[in-house]
Amino acid sequence: MIRTLARPALLLLAQMVLTLVLAPLLPGIVNKVKALFAGRVGPPVFQLYYDLARLLRKGAVFSRTTTGVFLAGPAASVAVPFTAALLVPMGGATAPVSFAGDAVVLAYLFGVARFFVVLAALDTGSAFEGMGAAREVTFAVLAEPALFMGLATLARLSGGPSLAPMLTAAGQGWRAAGGPLALVLTAWVIVFLVENCRIPFDDPNTHLELTMIHEAMVLDHSGPPLAAVLYGASLKLWVLGALVVKLCLPHRGTWWIDWPAFLGGMTLLACGVGVVESIMARLRMRRVSQALIAAVVSGTFGFLLLLLA
């Protein structure tokens, strides 16, 4: 009895602790790679931890026009990726929480987070934040079908609507269904970059409000709420990155191979993001929606390919 309970408990603990502790490393790795590309030393890999510690010690300033909704944005942007991390299998073939249809829950959990972040942005009454919110939801509308077409392909591959078996089947299925999976991977990488506001779709380091998408929405946060927003962004990067990594990673069944492989995959992904950010320019705003539609088409095509071939 205790042995059967111990494994899931250990998995839950390992996954949560690793997610919570390691997530802020990813932006650090991305920035380090970017700095190396530019020939700079760059900020230390642990910079985000320092930033979070600094922000948490500061006081928060709230605009007089804001209401309680303003704090719902930072709260949701931490709580939601954390919840979503429970649904995604990371090291092994199973996730701490798994049930039929959890893939849909995962997709809409991020929808909930977006809803609250947008509400918080609109709550400030700032024109820039409203503009950022409008852009964010515009692109989200297009990113969602791309994610879902990928999920549908994986569901078809694994024969069930549960995320953990879906991703495991994908990891094992590259030999049998490489074409559809490559298309899904393309779609998901685009979704991953858009959702996490990375170049070429959005620039996380931009300081011009007019060109921002996500950053424009969090301009008015300060102190601990800003720390929550930054930490939430890194968690989201981690969870969506885990989706992409697990899509490519075959599952071996022994934890001392699977976990290091997963962590290595995440590091590689972060390096890849850094390389992309170094060698690509930002797309014009109207090309972003085109790239997202291309992602949808890619996912749909992968699904059709799997259905018919």
Next chain:
Amino acid sequence: MTPNLLLAAIMLINFMLVASSRVSKCIQLAALQGGLLALVLLLMHDHWPFHVLLMAFSTAAIKGVVIPAMLNRAQDRMKPQREPEPYVGYTLTLVMAAAGTGLAFILARRLPLQAGNLGTLFVPASIMALFTGFLLLTTRKRALLQVVGYLVLENGVYLFSLLLVKQMPLLVETGVLLDLVVGIFVMGIVINHIQTAFDSQDTHRLAHLKD
């Protein structure tokens, strides 16, 4: 071995063609597609008799090298100018191409095909290439892009005829390739005339009267 993955790549190239706005990139993509067609032809046969090899080689040479080189030459001679906006935007054509792909899959299922050809992507890929070529021909304003559209359309016809390759002599194919070269040649001359007459290769201007 069924060359389904190659066919999928050919279909993906169609999507890229529809989405990209640069002429030189479109020419490259069309060249790549031509090269893949030759590979498909090779993969269809288990052993390669001389005429198949010749056919694959000439396909790769003509569709992958000669015609793109001609198009590139024409492109280089053109005066650099701003891309005219197409009649239908890139995003919308991409959506239309996606819808066309769905239609191609449905159509392919309805066609009375030989049993061996049902599972393969030959028919959807060829119908989709036809549709994409048609889209490029009708929605783009630049004459060169329209030629690329014609090339893609012909690639679709070629793919469809590959299905019959075991029954029909490759002579017909060779004839088609020759036709294609002549067609592109004529188009090149026409584009040149458009360029000299209108000082631009925007075919939209052909609709206006001029003294």
